[in-house]
Amino acid sequence: MVLAFVGMMLTTASAQIAREQLQTGSDEQLLREWTRVLSDDEFGGRKPMTPYENKTLSYLAGQLEVMGLEPAFNGSWFQPFEMISVTARPAGSGFSVSGKKKAVLRYPDDVIIWTSRATEKIDLKKAEYVFCGFGINAPEYGWNDYDGIDVKGKIVLVMVNDPGFYDSGLFRGRNMTYYGRWTYKFEEAQRQGAAGCLVLHHTAAASYGWHVCVNGHLSDNLGIYNPETRNADELVVRGWLHENGFKKLFLAAGMDVDKALAAAKRPGFKSFALNVKGDVKMNVAYDIQKTHNVGGILRGSGRDGEAIVFCAHWDHLGIGKPDEHGDTIYNGAADNASGMAGALLVAKKFKDLPQPGRDLVFLFPSSEESGLFGSAYYCDHPVVPMAKTVACLNFESIGPAELTRDVVILGGGASDIDNYYVAAAAAQGRHVNFDNDNSDGWFYRSDHYNFVKKGVRAVVLENGRLPIDVSKPNQYPMPVWYHKPCDEYHDDWDLSGTLSNVNLIFSVGLSLSNNVN
Ligand SMILES: [Zn+2]
Incomplete structure (x- = not known):
């Protein structure tokens, strides 16, 4: 069981470090720092319903608070639910x-x-x-x-x-x-x-x-x-x-x-x-045990109570079977510390701008790895009704990545949200590569799909496949690290492509937050 911490958890020291970094750090430094911290061994692979849940929740809520977001759930950063x-x-x-x-x-x-x-x-x-x-x-x-x-x-x-x-x-x-x-x-x-x-x-x-x-x-x-x-x-x-x-x-x-x-x-x-x-x-x-989604909200100026949800699951696989080097901590640096870092960076960028039109919800669901449960619970108990949620922009395993000429979108062709990605990519001098091969069912395997099931527009953004520097092929191929202890952060990670993808999602969010569609 977790639970005594809710409401009294921010340590002043970590909040102050964050505040200073938020003011002085570049976008890339922030992305790096959040990815590094959240995938540190100290977070024990972020398995829900272990002591590491407490630690992860505290850190995320602390970052959202320092940025000046409001708690999303009736004055709380946490949305508790039970798992059997x-x-x-x-x-x-x-x-x-x-x-x-x-x-x-x-x-x-x-x-x-x-x-x-x-x-x-x-x-x-x-x-x-x-x-x-x-x-x-x-x-x-x-x-x-x-x-x-x-x-x-x-x-x-x-x-x-x-x-x-x-x-x-x-x-x-x-x-x-x-x-x-x-x-x-x-x-x-x-x-x-x-x-x-x-x-x-x-x-x-x-x-x-x-x-x-x-x-x-x-x-x-x-x-x-x-x-x-x-x-x-x-x-x-x-x-x-x-x-x-x-x-x-x-x-x-x-x-x-x-x-x-x-x-x-x-x-x-x-x-x-x-x-x-x-x-x-x-x-x-x-x-039966309790776990929690984390969420902060940035209130918009109106748009009839409509919202956009930015989403990045906080959980990973925890401590488990050792790999060939004896490593037992499944750090989940790409999956999904990088996604959380991307969502936090987008929150920070919005906070630096004038008030958006629509409400912006920054949601960090629990228990994605075991079956998309946190986002399923959220979609049945949303802070803004699903009918008023105009899009879900999900961050899943976005780092590291090199700069590319393209960006890959899965699940396109279902709504006009595609146009927002095409326009945002064009503004970066890139093009969208719509990948409609879903024979492996990948489109159904992350949190955005619970939103799609409720009629909310969402696509999956993946790293591009056409590197600008052709001498640098994909340095972090998925089969090597996926759900393994070696999914760890390294200081030499190339985050230039990740940053441009985060900027792309940010500009899609910015257009959506102010447009009428
Ligand atoms: Zn994931």
Whole structure:
């Protein structure tokens, strides 16, 4: 547990250092300093719900206060919310089902199951299984796997990814839509009133092997905890189903598995019940802890209470498995100390200007790494309503980077926000390289996507790919550092490109803050 610190946490010494640096430091010096401090070993990799949360929150709030922003959350810099961590095990060795024949789904070879409910036992008696294709209800693509089938109280079996993975003429082809993400499958099954949802694993369609599903869900499944409902309004069971488990269910039902899979990939597929039933009994251990988003606000002069949200997750992976050098601290310098530094610099630059038109919210969400939970909580409990939030400008892993002729934008083509980036890049003598290949689902994997789900405009800015000095290729390639202890700050980092990207986001924010669109 964290918590006694809220309200009494600023140490005068660190605040004074910050004040002096803020007055005298160049933009690059500030960017460097914030990145260096927030990724220092002292911050222990900034894992939520550890003592390092306290330290990170104090530092961020201190910087916002010294700059002269207002606390965003009813006079507080912090927005607390609770997280539940769940470990579930079957009461027996697996799950028996019976139809025409009997079968046992073994745990965790055939199926991995957990829950997000605060309960000590899962006890679904004689649960019925329904095969719902991709489990997608997408009116804009004329596709509804839940059409004409009652799944209330039943367990739905759904395929990962979307129809475009198998047929380039459907959906957006290999460019996976959000309907393909496993998180969507659970959300939709819950909306349909199902008791459970098991996602059928497929290595190519998921882009990772079965071991990833097992390792990711054997213990400590995280979710946002609602103390009023104790999450009793959520699915009873969530899980992944191995292809062998899926085949076992079809064998027990006396049905043709290949025919079903082929039919489900074509338009007009009708979901059907499997005519197998079985108890799902599990013992559950859970733990509830509090974490916090951090936020400051710069009030605008009007614009009907509208706001722009600048966003940079503060959390990273903490202290964990040692790398080959014995380093155990996952510092998260690029991911996402650099993003926080960028957001802080934009806040400072706005503070140095006359009052903006729209309100500017500077949001530092918790628990991004474990599933975008802090931003999801914020979007359900925003300080300015989502309908009045005109854009989200997210800073994710922006440093280091060399100067480039271009800047890469993911997720363009969805709104007129693209024009703001094109204009801001042109003013820097650069051009926007719109990258619409989202086959790896990257566009859905940072905080801005929770805003997009609520209808707020957002794109992802990535470092450019065309260095001005061609003798200096990308010095910090992502596969080398991504989610590893070696994601550490170095004084020789080239932040010139990072700074120009921050300036670009700042000028997009400046136009948005004063324009009517
Ligand atoms: Zn990140």
